[in-house]
Each structure stands twice: as structure tokens, then as C-alpha cells.
Amino acid sequence: MFREFPLTDATISHSHGAPGWIRRNRQALAPAMFLLPGVLFFAFYVIFPILQSFNLSFYAWDGLGEPTYVGVENYVELLDDRAFEVSLWNNFKWLALYLLAIPAGLGIALFLNQNVVGIRLYKSLFFFPFVISQVVVGLVFTWFYDPTFGLLNQMLGFFGFDPVNVLGDPKLVTYGIIAAGLWPQTAYCMILYLTGLNAVDPEQVEAARLDGAKGWRMLWHVIVPQLRPATFIAFVVTIIGALRSFDLISIMTNGGPFGQSRVLSFYMFEKALSEYGFRMGYGAAIAVVLFLIMLCFIAYFLWSMYQEEKGAR
Amino acid sequence: MFPRPIQQASTAWQTTYQALVPLALIMWLLPLIAVAVFSVKPDVDFTTGNYWGMPSSFQGFENYGKVFFASDMPRYLWNSVMITVPTVIGAVALSCMTGFALGVYKFRGNLLLFFMFVAGNFVPFQILMVPVRDLTLDMGLYNTKLGLVLFHVAFQTGFCTLFMRNFIRALPFELIEAARVEGVAEWRIFWFVVLPLMKPAIAALSVLIFTFIWNDYFWAVVLTQGAESQPVTAGITSFNAQYRAAYHLMSAGSIVAALPPVAMFFLMQRHFIAGLTLGAVK
Numbered sequence: 001m002f003r004e005f006p007l008t009d010a011t012i013s014h015s016h017g018a019p020g021w022i023r024r025n026r027q028a029l030a031p032a033m034f035l036l037p038g039v040l041f042f043a044f045y046v047i048f049p050i051l052q053s054f055n056l057s058f059y060a061w062d063g064l065g066e067p068t069y070v071g072v073e074n075y076v077e078l079l080d081d082r083a084f085e086v087s088l089w090n091n092f093k094w095l096a097l098y099l100l101a102i103p104a105g106l107g108i109a110l111f112l113n114q115n116v117v118g119i120r121l122y123k124s125l126f127f128f129p130f131v132i133s134q135v136v137v138g139l140v141f142t143w144f145y146d147p148t149f150g151l152l153n154q155m156l157g158f159f160g161f162d163p164v165n166v167l168g169d170p171k172l173v174t175y176g177i178i179a180a181g182l183w184p185q186t187a188y189c190m191i192l193y194l195t196g197l198n199a200v201d202p203e204q205v206e207a208a209r210l211d212g213a214k215g216w217r218m219l220w221h222v223i224v225p226q227l228r229p230a231t232f233i234a235f236v237v238t239i240i241g242a243l244r245s246f247d248l249i250s251i252m253t254n255g256g257p258f259g260q261s262r263v264l265s266f267y268m269f270e271k272a273l274s275e276y277g278f279r280m281g282y283g284a285a286i287a288v289v290l291f292l293i294m295l296c297f298i299a300y301f302l303w304s305m306y307q308e309e310k311g312a313r
Numbered sequence: 314m315f316p317r318p319i320q321q322a323s324t325a326w327q328t329t330y331q332a333l334v335p336l337a338l339i340m341w342l343l344p345l346i347a348v349a350v351f352s353v354k355p356d357v358d359f360t361t362g363n364y365w366g367m368p369s370s371f372q373g374f375e376n377y378g379k380v381f382f383a384s385d386m387p388r389y390l391w392n393s394v395m396i397t398v399p400t401v402i403g404a405v406a407l408s409c410m411t412g413f414a415l416g417v418y419k420f421r422g423n424l425l426l427f428f429m430f431v432a433g434n435f436v437p438f439q440i441l442m443v444p445v446r447d448l449t450l451d452m453g454l455y456n457t458k459l460g461l462v463l464f465h466v467a468f469q470t471g472f473c474t475l476f477m478r479n480f481i482r483a484l485p486f487e488l489i490e491a492a493r494v495e496g497v498a499e500w501r502i503f504w505f506v507v508l509p510l511m512k513p514a515i516a517a518l519s520v521l522i523f524t525f526i527w528n529d530y531f532w533a534v535v536l537t538q539g540a541e542s543q544p545v546t547a548g549i550t551s552f553n554a555q556y557r558a559a560y561h562l563m564s565a566g567s568i569v570a571a572l573p574p575v576a577m578f579f580l581m582q583r584h585f586i587a588g589l590t591l592g593a594v595k
Binding site: 026027028030031032033034035037038039041042044045046047048049050052053056063110111112113114115116119122124125126127128129131132133134135136139140141143144149151154183188191192195196197198199200202205218219222223229230233236240243244246247250251264265268269272273280283284286287288290291294297298301302305306309 | 314315316318319320330331334335337338341342343344345347348351362364365407408410411413414415417418420423424426428429430431432433435436437438439440441442443444445446447448463464466467468470471474498499500503524527528530531534535546549550553560563567570571574575577578579582586589590592593594
């Protein structure tokens with residue numbers, strides 16, 4: 001059968017005079033050719049700049065002149081920098097509170113996991129906040145919190161509370177921005193869990209029901225373990241989202257009041273690229289700290305993926 | 314099914330549920346609904362303090378007309394299109410190839426390369442900021458759409474490779490084996506055997522990347538300035554500075570800026586969700 005096929009290969013290599021070396025190593029060369037453009041691009045714009053940033057953090061540089069080597073001076077300065085301390089602390093607040101998106105998303109997913117008329121549309125509308133840009137989310141929430149006309153204070157007033165200026169209060173501001181960030185993030189976790197719930201094994205659920213499990217016990221012991229893959233992704237995405245928070249802060253408060261809503265990513269930008277001066281080296285040092293925090297999580301993610309890969313093949 | 318299907322519950326609870334869902338939705342989207350109402354209000358409503366009442370007259374056409382014909386908004390929107398579409402094409406094309414190479418071939422360092430892409434995709438942007446800005450300046454691409462596109466393509470290749478590689482891994486490997494036995498050249502296997510099977514992944518990834526890039530703000534601020542190259546996310550802030558306290562126009566502008574990804578989501582919902590939730594189910 002197909003006598004001509006095995007011949008084709010030989011014929012081609014003959015007519016083109018391809019050297020035997022290429023033919024013999026085709027299996028090894030092919031992946032290299034496919035990888036080359038992607039890897040080059042990625043190395044040029046992502047891997048290499050990471051190394052450069054590390055290097056730069058040992059220099060003082062205004063972005064124009066010659067960088068001067070200052071050793072670990074940038075890092076020493078960080079230790080005494082009050083603004084850095086506030087930003088770092090805020091980053092931890094973001095990390096801890098952003099994780100609330102996971103149970104909140106699960107809650108909404110459980111609430112919506114029914115078969116009633118129009119539920120599909122409801123699900124997509126609940127997902128809505130994730131699709132719009134954080135810039136718009138920030139704007140929307142700035143108005144929501146507005147002390148003079150904001151909806152929040154209208155509601156508080158309705159229940160007889162005094163108005164609160166969330167974004168003008170150094171104590172509340174970070175929580176206010178995190179709440180705004182939780183809105184799209186919860187929507188994302190919801191969609192992950194809706195998909196996960198779809199795949200829950202109905203037989204196990206029935207079996208557990210026959211054993212008398214229901215409510216919270218059922219959720220915790222039967223459903224949540226089956227949702228593990230969804231939880232893992234929700235966790236990864238939420239952690240990254242928390243550490244990347246920049247847009248909302250930039251739009252809603254620009255770091256204020258008195259720099260109390262800064263996080264590392266924002267503070268770094270401020271130091272390196274805004275009117276506060278072009279201190280590239282110092283900015284790079286802040287970025288390195290942020291990167292190292294992220295690295296703990298990246299290592300954990302990769303380790304989990306590696307365990308899975310080993311199991312797969 | 315969990316929770317227990319509502320159909321098995323009492324009629325009273327069923328009715329309550331049916332009423333509760335739309336109510337919850339309105340609460341959930343309240344901030345957005347407010348902006349939508351703002352955007353059709355006339356100017357006087359804000360000066361007279363009628364923030365939350367009914368619009369005293371419908372001014373939607375005038376407000377949106379202003380956004381489209383009396384501001385830089387169309388420019389920004391066009392810039393966004395010219396940044397987003399090439400990025401989607403570039404990143405998807407590159408990652409089809411990298412995903413194929415990492416998903417199909419066994420070679421030393423395969424997993425290492427793959428993890429490099431994955432890890433790179435997770436790094437905080439700030440560690441790239443200064444060097445990438447510098448690089449873009451050196452290449453003379455600062456404040457150009459091309460500069461932004463090149464960076465986005467490179468960075469998104471990380472995520473796309475993760476996605477594509479896992480998708481290809483799940484394809485039936487026998488197909489490729491069979492083609493090899495027939496002596497089909499590797500690039501032909503890629504083009505004629507694997508690529509057609511990757512269509513759903515390509516669709517899902519395209520919608521996702523479209524949304525990510527359209528909504529990007531950080532890199533737009535770092536790598537561009539001014540109306541000739543800034544995308545709409547960055548443009549909206551200058552738009553807002555221009556119309557400070559003109560809430561009806563700012564609302565209309567925000568809605569226009571947010572609309573394309575929303576439209577994309579509703580048109581391609583199936584692909585979008587398939588993309589976002591890849592890996593959420595075993």
C-alpha cells in the first residue's frame with residue numbers, strides 16, 4: 001500500500017541535494033527551528049531584561065548619563081526608606097485580602113449553578129467585570145467612593161451612617177482599592193469554579209447524599225476536593241494579580257494620600273519614571289525585591305506543575 | 314449536581330431563587346449601571362446635584378457624539394486596534410510553533426525551556442520596565458505602536474506557549490506518529506496535521522490575548538506618550554483630564570473604551586471561557 005510514499009522522501013532529498021547530515025538529524029533540528037523565533041523574542045524582551053535589572057540595581061543611574069557602580073547602596077537605602085516599608089506592607093495586605101476572591105467566586109458559582117431559564121445570560125453578566133479594563137474599573141469605583149455624590153455614601157446615609165471618604169483616608173485607602181480589585185477577580189474565580197462544578201462527578205455526589213452528607217460537610221469533603229484543579233488556577237492567577245496591582249492604584253489615588261496606598265510595583269514606577277526623579281538603579285532594586293517575593297510563588301507553581309508532568313509521562 | 318437542583322426544592326424557594334438572581338446581578342453590576350446612566354445624562358443634572366435620579370433628559374446621542382467627534386478618542390481607539398491585532402497575530406503564530414516543538418518532540422531541556430516560558434510569564438512587569446524601556450528607546454521605537462507590539466508579542470508568547478503546549482499534549486499523538494511513518498516532513502506535519510486540530514486553541518487564545526492587550530495600561534504608559542501612539546486605556550486618562558468633572562462625558566468615554574473587549578467576549582463567549590478555564594478540569 002502507498003508504495004510511492006516511502007519513496008517521496010528519498011526523491012526529495014536527492015533532487016535538492018540535501019546533505020545527509022540534515023536528514024539524519026532532522027528529528028533534532030525540527031524542534032530547534034520551531035523554537036528559534038519564539039525563544040529569541042522571549043529571551044530578548046523578558047529573560048535578558050530580568051538579568052539587566054538585577055545588574056542595574058547595583059548602579060546609580062538617571063537614565064541618561066553614565067551609570068555609576070554603587071554596590072549594595074540601593075539596598076541599604078531601602079532598609080531605611082519609610083515609603084518602601086509602607087509599600088511592602090501594602091503588598092502583603094493585597095496578597096492576603098485578594099485571596100478572598102477565591103471563596104467569594106466559589107460562593108457565586110454555587111449560587112448560580114442551577115438550571116433555570118436565562119441562567120446562561122446571568123452567568124455571563126456576572127462575569128462582566130473581568131472583561132473591562134482595570135482603568136475603567138478604577139474610574140467606576142472612584143466615583144462609587146466619592147465623598148460628595150458617591151453611591152457608597154448615599155447608601156451609608158440611607159442607613160444613618162456618616163459619610164466616609166474612603167480614598168482620602170490613609171487608613172482605609174488600600175482596603176478601598178483592594179475591594180475594587182476584588183470585583184473583577186471574583187468574577188474570574190467564579191467562572192473557573194462554574195466550569196469545575198460542571199465536571200464534578202454526579203455519582204460521587206449521589207453516593208455522598210445517600211450517606212447523609214449535605215450542606216457544608218458535602219461541600220468541604222466531597223465538592224471542594226474535586227475542584228482542586230480550578231482552585232489551583234484561581235490561586236495562581238489571584239496571587240499574580242495581587243502582586244501586579246498597579247493600574248487601579250495609578251487611576252484611583254496615584255499612590256496617595258501621603259503615599260499610603262502605594263505598593264512596590266507603583267513605588268518602583270514612581271522612583272524610576274515619574275516627576276519624583278529618574279532613579280533607575282533604585283527603582284530596579286525595588287523591582288528586584290518584588291521579583292524575589294514573586295519568585296517564591298513561581299517556584300511553588302513550577303514545582304506543582306513538575307509533579308504533574310512526572311505523573312503524566 | 315451540587316448544590317441540589319432547584320427543581321427539587323419547594324415552589325416557594327424556587328420563586329425566591331428566581332427573584333434573587335436578577336436582584337443579585339443588579340447589586341453586582343451597580344457601579345457599572347451607574348456609569349451607564351451617567352453617560353446619557355445632560356450636563357445640568359450634575360450641576361443641580363441630580364446624580365442618582367432619573368436623567369432629566371436623554372442626552373446619550375450628544376454625549377457619545379462628543380466622544381466620537383470632538384475628542385481624540387477615535388485616534389486612541391484606532392491605536393488600540395493597531396496595537397492589539399498585530400500582537401494577537403504575532404503571539405499566536407509564535408506560540409503555535411513553540412507549543413508544537415515543546416509538545417511533540419522529546420529532547421533534553423524540553424521541560425526546562427517550557428518552564429522558562431511559564432516562569433517568564435509570571436514575573437512582575439516592573440522588573441522588565443527599565444531595561445525594556447531603554448531597549449525600545451535605543452531601537453528608536455519609543456512612543457511608536459511597533460515598539461509596544463514587539464514587546465507585547467514577546468511577553469505574551471510565554472502565556473501562549475503554556476497554553477498551546479498543553480493543548481497539543483492532549484491531541485492524539487498517533488496521528489503524528491502515523492504521518493512520520495509515512496515520511497511526511499516535520500514542517501508539513503505541523504502545517505497539515507497539527508495546525509488544523511489547533512483551531513479551537515487558536516480561537517480561544519486570540520480572544521484572550523485581544524482582551525489582555527486591549528486592557529493593558531502599564532506598558533502603554535511606560536512605552537508611549539501622546540495621542541499619536543497611545544492606546545485607549547492610556548488615552549482615557551488624558552481624555553478625563555480634558556473633561557475634568559464632566560461626568561457624563563467621562564462615563565461615555567469609559568464605556569466606549571471598555572466596549573470592544575466586552576463585544577468580543579459576548580460574540581466569542583464559548584472560546585473565551587474555554588481559554589480561561591483550560592486546566593480547571595482534569
